[in-house]
Amino acid sequence: MDLLLLFFLPLASCLLPLAAYHTRAVHRMGQGGIPKFLQKPGDMMQTRPFLLRIGVVACAVVLTLCGAFVTRTRTSRSIPAASDAPPPRVIVLDAGHGGIDGGCSSAAGDVEKDINLAILLDLRELLRASGYTVVVTRDTDRSIHDEGVEGIANQKGSDMDNRLAIFNSAEGALCVSIHQNQFTDPQYSGAQMFYSDTNRESAVLAEALQQQFVAFLQPDNTRQTKLCGKELFLCYYSKNPTVMCECGFLSNPDEAARLVTPEYQRQVAFTIYAALVQYTAQGH
Numbered sequence: 001m002d003l004l005l006l007f008f009l010p011l012a013s014c015l016l017p018l019a020a021y022h023t024r025a026v027h028r029m030g031q032g033g034i035p036k037f038l039q040k041p042g043d044m045m046q047t048r049p050f051l052l053r054i055g056v057v058a059c060a061v062v063l064t065l066c067g068a069f070v071t072r073t074r075t076s077r078s079i080p081a082a083s084d085a086p087p088p089r090v091i092v093l094d095a096g097h098g099g100i101d102g103g104c105s106s107a108a109g110d111v112e113k114d115i116n117l118a119i120l121l122d123l124r125e126l127l128r129a130s131g132y133t134v135v136v137t138r139d140t141d142r143s144i145h146d147e148g149v150e151g152i153a154n155q156k157g158s159d160m161d162n163r164l165a166i167f168n169s170a171e172g173a174l175c176v177s178i179h180q181n182q183f184t185d186p187q188y189s190g191a192q193m194f195y196s197d198t199n200r201e202s203a204v205l206a207e208a209l210q211q212q213f214v215a216f217l218q219p220d221n222t223r224q225t226k227l228c229g230k231e232l233f234l235c236y237y238s239k240n241p242t243v244m245c246e247c248g249f250l251s252n253p254d255e256a257a258r259l260v261t262p263e264y265q266r267q268v269a270f271t272i273y274a275a276l277v278q279y280t281a282q283g284h
């Protein structure tokens with residue numbers, strides 16, 4: 001639109017005086033008269049450079065106005081200065097387990113770590129597209145323990161320490177650790193959020209997530225968010241609002257069958273995304 005204006009307005013401003021001149025000249029010449037504004041008989045041919053000068057001046061004026069219009073429009077559309085805008089909220093996503101630690105598994109043999117990662121990748125894409133800064137603990141199937149650490153227990157400890165360091169790497173970041181649940185009785189299903197009271201915002205974020213699971217995916221889910229202690233290392237020691245999101249039970253065959261499909265994984269990702277957007281939009 002701006003470019004069209006820049007092109008057509010100066011063109012029109014040039015052509016209109018010339019068209020007017022042409023019409024008037026033909027009309028006057030047909031009458032054998034002299035243009036009145038020249039006030040000088042026999043000066044007919046001098047009207048052309050005069051009107052051309054008018055056209056050039058009109059062009060300059062219109063170009064100036066167009067330039068001012070475009071500049072003003074672009075300025076009004078520009079992103080506010082950094083000092084005016086709130087800092088972008090950082091979201092830390094953790095795909096639970098990874099590498100030799102598969103987490104829990106379904107009766108069909110599906111492993112938790114893979115479902116966690118698939119949901120994380122979908123969720124990261126949604127959040128990034130919405131302008132959030134997203135940090136992840138892992139985006140491949142691996143443990144993130146320090147190099148050179150020997151033994152499974154030590155590697156697990158190093159892995160958890162490094163995840164916690166990532167959770168605390170950005171002040172005020174919202175942290176979501178993605179997991180799947182398991183229980184001895186296969187009848188139980190449904191998402192449940194776990195949090196610690198070491199950060200007061202965590203309970204609010206957990207509630208936002210729990211409500212979105214009910215609203216989007218599981219209308220019959222009556223589970224309550226659950227306060228946890230030191231046994232949930234990341235939730236307890238994170239300095240930022242942190243929720244452990246148990247998306248569903250792999251011990252429930254129906255829910256496990258849904259959780260392994262890319263479609264349902266995207267729906268879970270969108271549910272978590274919606275909760276995070278709602279939470280940040282409310283000014284937390």
Ligand SMILES: [Zn+2]
Pocket residue numbers: 096097103104112179180
């Ligand atoms: Zn887990």
